[in-house]
Ligand SMILES: CCCCCCCCCCCCCCCCCCCCCCC/C=C/C(=O)SCCNC(=O)CCNC(=O)[C@H](O)C(C)(C)COP(=O)(O)OP(=O)(O)OC[C@H]1O[C@@H](n2cnc3c(N)ncnc32)[C@H](O)[C@@H]1OP(=O)(O)O
């Protein structure tokens with residue numbers, strides 16, 4: 333992608349045995365998606381307004397103002413260039429800076445679309461689309477985040493005035509965390525307990541104006557501000573996560589989002605035939621997008637670590653020749669290549685999840701709610717699995733880059749700091765796994781009742797076979813048979829779920845049992861989610877994939893992903909009797925051989941992500957591999973090097989040195 337100087341990785345690029353340009357298209361999802369992405373990436377990289385290499389040097393105030401500037405400029409460019417929604421989303425992606433716009437477009441707008449009536453959508457969406465109002469998603473409170481039903485903010489209907497009174501009755505009911513709330517949003521979709529005639533109808537969404545559209549001052553009864561610095565110096569501090577308190581704020585009745593439940597002028601509460609879980613619908617949408625984001629963050633870290641591993645040399649010089657590239661160490665390969673394979677695996681499962689989400693949305697519009705539980709379980713489970721794996725992987729990539737990985741200029745510390753809250757926001761990952769476990773226990777309990785499991789649990793319909801089958805792998809090559817691998821993952825997932833269900837049945841109180849067994853249940857949920865990822869990778873390979881050697885590379889990566897998981901979790905596979913110790917050892921032998929096949933293609937496989945140097949933001953991951961001179965030059969740019977003798981020398985250093993001198997003389 334980058335052009336110019338000497339390419340230190342040219343030799344590596346020549347080693348590859350597949351058509352990188354075709355792989356770029358597979359990675360992007362289609363030729364059209366590739367072209368859009370490539371064009372917008374170049375647009376951002378070439379515009380100095382989107383410079384980001386100074387983020388760590390700015391104070392919080394400067395950083396935030398800089399983000400406001402970028403967002404305004406981005407919006408201006410979107411208008412000037414008449415960018416489509418797809419192009420605007422790519423623009424945001426390559427600008428690579430969390431901002432209030434994420435919550436406006438990613439949660440406020442979808443909440444109104446998903447939970448508002450036609451009339452409400454017609455009123456609010458045009459304003460939001462033109463950014464004449466800016467909104468956030470104010471659900472979490474100081475006292476409750478995971479337990480949404482435990483929220484304390486109230487929305488009490490006043491029949492006299494046809495209004496709701498929004499109130500924060502306690503300190504713990506203060507809204508806490510919503511992005512874009514602290515300093516920017518003019519409006520919020522705020523979640524509050526609906527109280528009508530003294531009766532509590534649970535949590536619902538309300539559109540509340542927070543700030544004046546004239547001078548941006550908070551409206552009467554509103555207390556609002558930023559919650560303070562977060563992990564890392566630049567990182568997520570570009571976002572104004574906020575605190576919000578309501579003191580009996582009045583809003584018109586028609587600002588309650590009423591697709592699920594209506595409150596009439598007379599104060600009658602009318603339940604529509606839409607299930608109340610739709611109130612959680614925005615979270616389902618965002619969890620789905622987070623899975624695709626995981627493959628982006630992971631591929632970015634892997635790209636940096638892979639390129640640098642090919643540049644970096646340590647030990648092994650023969651007769652004064654060059655030392656060994658660290659990428660040639662088997663330990664480096666066994667740590668790095670599964671992460672490379674995971675990036676591709678998450679990409680494909682993300683594509684599938686997007687399809688599933690689109691499908692469920694279309695069904696919901698036609699009042700078919702049957703696939704909602706499946707969509708919830710898949711989005712929750714895959715969000716949890718992919719974000720946990722990605723957060724761990726970014727840190728692993730830092731370690732794979734040795735000492736230089738710890739430098740800000742490697743790009744990895746900031747990526748880590750920005751990424752890790754994904755394990756918490758949109759649902760704590762453990763809480764989400766337990767949602768999947770509930771879904772699995774329900775499915776297992778219905779086996780044999782005549783109700784056929786469908787979708788991601790369809791494999792459970794072969795329970796009789798999967799509970800007793802023995803893995804057929806007898807030779808190393810057998811682990812390259814998709815059916816053999818898939819069956820091992822299916823049997824493991826089912827047996828772990830069934831074991832949990834059997835243990836649960838020993839408890840007279842199911843909720844007590846669920847709490848007691850929750851650690852095992854979370855593991856069963858992970859096994860199920862890993863199976864989904866493996867099976868979607870295998871399905872991807874059944875498609876027609878053009879390009880010389882492209883499909884073969886993907887096959888290799890698919891087996892690296894699967895066999896690496898099998899090796900890592902071999903305790904599960906062995907204890908459930910899905911494979912024997914001998915078969916585990918054969919699988920590991922196959923894995924080693926696959927690493928050797930990945931090695932010559934590694935650089936080309938990360939080039940296929942088509943990341944610009946601007947987006948990567950890493951000296952170690954530069955396309956041309958020209959790492960050392962750039963590291964050296966960059967060091968001198970640090971403000972500490974502005975003066976040869978540091979500020980503070982005369983006050984704090986010289987006296988100490990002089991003191992030592994006197995002591996030494998004594
Ligand atoms: C400078 C740059 C400028 C660029 C400018 C460019 C401008 C233009 C750009 C345009 C494009 C931009 C695009 C941006 C896109 C960005 C994407 C967004 C980014 C997101 C950032 C993240 C911010 C974070 C936000 C948040 O965190 S919001 C808060 C999230 N909170 C949670 O997730 C809470 C977790 N808790 C829960 O979900 C629930 O409470 C619970 C499920 C854990 C428990 O709930 P409850 O107690 O009610 O439930 P039960 O366990 O009893 O279950 C009851 C039944 O309901 C089912 N259920 C539960 N949840 C759901 C669900 N979600 N859907 C369906 N069904 C659900 C259960 O299964 C139970 O069912 P059953 O009864 O059948 O068993």
Ligand SMILES: Cc1cc2nc3c(=O)[nH]c(=O)nc-3n(C[C@H](O)[C@H](O)[C@H](O)COP(=O)(O)OP(=O)(O)OC[C@H]3O[C@@H](n4cnc5c(N)ncnc54)[C@H](O)[C@@H]3O)c2cc1C
Pocket residue numbers: 435469470471472475476477478479508509510511568573753756757758759760761762763766850
């Ligand atoms: C960067 C960031 C941005 C955010 N943006 C927004 C936003 O825009 N809007 C918004 O409304 N919110 C936002 N949030 C809030 C976020 O959604 C919550 O923090 C998240 O849902 C987790 O909830 P919690 O903080 O209550 O965690 P807790 O539930 O208090 O979790 C603490 C610990 O308890 C464990 N735990 C909790 N319940 C259970 C259980 N039932 N079983 C087992 N273990 C359990 C968890 O696993 C965790 O280890 C944001 C958060 C962050 C960090």
